[in-house]
Amino acid sequence: MYRYDEFDAAFVRDRVAQFSAQVQRRLAGALTEDEFKPLRLQNGVYLQLHAYMLRIAIPYGTLSARQLRQLALIGERFDRSYGHFTTRQNLQFNWIQLKDVPEILSLLADVEMHAIQTSGNCIRNVTADQFAGVAADEIEDPRPVAELIRQWSTAHPEFSFLPRKFKIAVTGAAEDRAAVAVHDIGLRIVRHPETGETGYAVLVGGGLGRTPMVGKWVREFLPKPHLLAYLEALMRVYNAEGRRDNKYKARVKILVHEIGIEAFRARVEAEFARLDPSRIQADAEEVARIARYFAAPAYADLPDNPPAFRRARAANPEFDRWAAQNGFPHKVPGYQAVTLSLKGIGEAPGDISSAGMRLVADLADRYSFGEIRVTHAQNLVLPDVRQDELFDLWQALAAGGLATANAGLITDIIACPGLDYCALATARSIPIAQALARRFASPERQQEIGPLAIKISGCINACGHHHVGHIGILGLEKRGEESYQITLGGDAGNASAIGEILGPGLGAEDVPDAIERLVAVYLAHRQPGELFVESVRRLGIEPFKTAFNAEIHHDAA
Amino acid sequence: MSTAKLQPLPAILIANDLLTGDTVFFAGNGWTRHPGEALMAEDQAASLRLGEAGQEAMRLNQVVDAYLVDVDLSAGGIPVPRHFRERFRLLGPTIRPDLGKQAEFPGLAAQAGRTR
Amino acid sequence: MTLLDRHGFRPDPFRRLPASEIAGHPAVIVPLADVQAGLLVRASGQRIGIDIANTLPAEDAVPLANQVDLIAIAFPGFADGRGFTLARRLRRNGFRGILRAVGPLIPDQFAYAMACGFDEVELPDAVATRQGEAAWLADLAIYSTSYQRDYARGQNILDARREARQGGGA
Ligand code: HEM
Ligand code: SF4
Numbered sequence: 001m002y003r004y005d006e007f008d009a010a011f012v013r014d015r016v017a018q019f020s021a022q023v024q025r026r027l028a029g030a031l032t033e034d035e036f037k038p039l040r041l042q043n044g045v046y047l048q049l050h051a052y053m054l055r056i057a058i059p060y061g062t063l064s065a066r067q068l069r070q071l072a073l074i075g076e077r078f079d080r081s082y083g084h085f086t087t088r089q090n091l092q093f094n095w096i097q098l099k100d101v102p103e104i105l106s107l108l109a110d111v112e113m114h115a116i117q118t119s120g121n122c123i124r125n126v127t128a129d130q131f132a133g134v135a136a137d138e139i140e141d142p143r144p145v146a147e148l149i150r151q152w153s154t155a156h157p158e159f160s161f162l163p164r165k166f167k168i169a170v171t172g173a174a175e176d177r178a179a180v181a182v183h184d185i186g187l188r189i190v191r192h193p194e195t196g197e198t199g200y201a202v203l204v205g206g207g208l209g210r211t212p213m214v215g216k217w218v219r220e221f222l223p224k225p226h227l228l229a230y231l232e233a234l235m236r237v238y239n240a241e242g243r244r245d246n247k248y249k250a251r252v253k254i255l256v257h258e259i260g261i262e263a264f265r266a267r268v269e270a271e272f273a274r275l276d277p278s279r280i281q282a283d284a285e286e287v288a289r290i291a292r293y294f295a296a297p298a299y300a301d302l303p304d305n306p307p308a309f310r311r312a313r314a315a316n317p318e319f320d321r322w323a324a325q326n327g328f329p330h331k332v333p334g335y336q337a338v339t340l341s342l343k344g345i346g347e348a349p350g351d352i353s354s355a356g357m358r359l360v361a362d363l364a365d366r367y368s369f370g371e372i373r374v375t376h377a378q379n380l381v382l383p384d385v386r387q388d389e390l391f392d393l394w395q396a397l398a399a400g401g402l403a404t405a406n407a408g409l410i411t412d413i414i415a416c417p418g419l420d421y422c423a424l425a426t427a428r429s430i431p432i433a434q435a436l437a438r439r440f441a442s443p444e445r446q447q448e449i450g451p452l453a454i455k456i457s458g459c460i461n462a463c464g465h466h467h468v469g470h471i472g473i474l475g476l477e478k479r480g481e482e483s484y485q486i487t488l489g490g491d492a493g494n495a496s497a498i499g500e501i502l503g504p505g506l507g508a509e510d511v512p513d514a515i516e517r518l519v520a521v522y523l524a525h526r527q528p529g530e531l532f533v534e535s536v537r538r539l540g541i542e543p544f545k546t547a548f549n550a551e552i553h554h555d556a557a
Numbered sequence: 558m559s560t561a562k563l564q565p566l567p568a569i570l571i572a573n574d575l576l577t578g579d580t581v582f583f584a585g586n587g588w589t590r591h592p593g594e595a596l597m598a599e600d601q602a603a604s605l606r607l608g609e610a611g612q613e614a615m616r617l618n619q620v621v622d623a624y625l626v627d628v629d630l631s632a633g634g635i636p637v638p639r640h641f642r643e644r645f646r647l648l649g650p651t652i653r654p655d656l657g658k659q660a661e662f663p664g665l666a667a668q669a670g671r672t673r
Numbered sequence: 674m675t676l677l678d679r680h681g682f683r684p685d686p687f688r689r690l691p692a693s694e695i696a697g698h699p700a701v702i703v704p705l706a707d708v709q710a711g712l713l714v715r716a717s718g719q720r721i722g723i724d725i726a727n728t729l730p731a732e733d734a735v736p737l738a739n740q741v742d743l744i745a746i747a748f749p750g751f752a753d754g755r756g757f758t759l760a761r762r763l764r765r766n767g768f769r770g771i772l773r774a775v776g777p778l779i780p781d782q783f784a785y786a787m788a789c790g791f792d793e794v795e796l797p798d799a800v801a802t803r804q805g806e807a808a809w810l811a812d813l814a815i816y817s818t819s820y821q822r823d824y825a826r827g828q829n830i831l832d833a834r835r836e837a838r839q840g841g842g843a
Contacts, residue, residue: 005832005834007818007830007833010817011818011819011830018781018815018816024620025804026575027576031779031804032803033615035751035779038752047573048580049580049581050580050650051580080656095656096578097578097579098575098576098578099577151820151831155819156820157757157788157789157818157821157824158754158756158757158761158789161751161753240755240759240762274765279822279823282831285835285838286834286835289834348652419642420645420653422651424620428645428652431652434652455653523651540733
């Protein structure tokens, strides 16, 4: 993984010193709250309901065991011994005091981490496929380019006071696991159809929030040496022309929508034509330097699917279920990537204790070259586990409560913090996730239902990605009560789609039954091998809508 | 201003402490972490004074985001916000009864009641 | 208003006047609408600047850029970053005169403003009182390096790495 050189290290230290001074100026009254807020946000500090929150970047979702141990320590010393992994490959601590933030940032800097640009109207931390570097369906590892963009976008003099936040995601694989189409910019590493050269296909204007939109192609093939100049051109068009009169219309998706993708493309290309990419782009040696950090670890020469692994699976159905459900094909024979679910039944999605972090760190050292990945589904991944050691790993995880075999299943629910923590929330989201997980707790039943993504947000800002959930749940307030709006048919993958609303909002206690009714329609009508979301696409929303509303009308009548 | 919206009563003043971020309540002679010690505004004039105290404390960089919250007093002296958002804010996360003021101040959760 | 450049607070040699009143003043800033009139009556050696909004397309400012000595870009609020982009575009289009940011910027933007091509900042007095000279100058000194090439800053990290590589033998 990437290691800071002297320049990166000095930069992060300077940043810590700068923020310490900013806190002092705030306390002295030199900075007003209005002036301080964007500064603290650009250092990851939010104010929530009960305390400050600190959002720490896990760039492109790659974390070392040493870093995870440091997070565990910070959780114990400055928080309540737990943290929350988010859909954007960040970690949030919920009980932080402002006065401690400089010290925490300094502890992060000790392990080459930071909270820079994890919030605010700037280019946010760049996210990538959690299986980067190990996925069998990958054209190229997206992390070197994500790191290049991270550096280029850090403390950018021109783009630190944008109309609104700006999120970039990159994937290098055939299957999009980074939800690139719902980011302000989505980059896909592609091969040129004629030359075979790799470059980028660029999507722009995706996003969720109150006006969900799927990104549009702005450039089908961007040669690699043009990347930073092209991004500079695009950001410049957005910074100059993005709306600033209404913060709900300030994202680039609205600009693209209002002037049209053709006009937007023309403006970006006109700006790009005036730039000299060689003055902006990192040179080839620098790109190569970054890429070297992501070289594959020293894999052993192993047979695939060795007898010991097969025997352990045959002898232990629970292990077999976990290996099948949470395993992910590795490009190297004899290895496997595995998801460590942070969705234990009844747990808060994405939460992990400091003790849990230490356990994962130790297991990563022991079984996965000391490396951990953070997924946008709020889970962790050990990317490089030998199949013949998977059973040992599973036993250790099971002892620590981290072996729930539900990756991608109906209880692998994404949920934002909602009204249990978040000052913007209109309703709670975590208790809904917990109730649903309990309802569908049976492993056999989950297996029977198959892959199904439920995503829950506690308000229209859509941090829980509800729009792109196969089933989406949005918490609102209705007549002084929490009320939940259910959507169906969203998709965050290659076939990205925004879900449709099924009917009137429900009280919290009615949500599990309503989801049961949707699942029942699927189970009754599915064709062999058809996934939930595929059935929805084939059948259309109507049969689900009818089932969903049947009970509700009875209740109301 | 005669057009100002009437503040539902009784009301307390709630904010976050600038330095710690902790939820705090105005107690008349400063800020307190215990809602039971919050100063109550029983009439419009008192609620205006409370609002001004909030503005002043923000100006003096003691707290941020100060605003009035209308409460119910039927719970044994503890002012319980009528809106569920403020109730959660006063008690702590509903999913972690071991954290927040509900855990810190014995009896608070029992008196202020959980959400309906 | 208080004027500030990379050396600190200093007196403002420019005065804001309509074109009809600029005679006898060595350095003036006129409204954009008045600039043609101002240029017509400009005395030899007299410096003329213009005030522009941050929404003015760079192309519209270009024809003027070679004729005026100063362009003052308004920042309606510190969080409105359009002025940074406009400054970059004016510099890229070859403007060599003084670029001034006008409005309630905060010290934490000073280095950014300089990197985007500004020379100076004109602040409301209230901001300059609350955020003294030291805070502004400190911002210029915080970062020894930055990650962006092609911005008017000291050293940038990418080029520094290249130099380190090329001088690798030393
Ligand atoms: C608790 C404090 C949080 C606050 C105050 C907050 C605030 C916001 C706001 C205001 C938006 C809407 C922005 C817009 O549409 O322009 C947003 C969107 C988003 N947030 Fe958060 N958020 C919080 C936590 C989280 C968490 C925990 C996650 C991950 C689980 C997250 C991930 C996202 C994502 C993915 C979006 C959608 C981005 C898009 O619109 O394209 N946020 N957040
Ligand atoms: S969706 Fe709303 S409630 Fe949930 S974290 Fe985002 S802002 Fe908060």
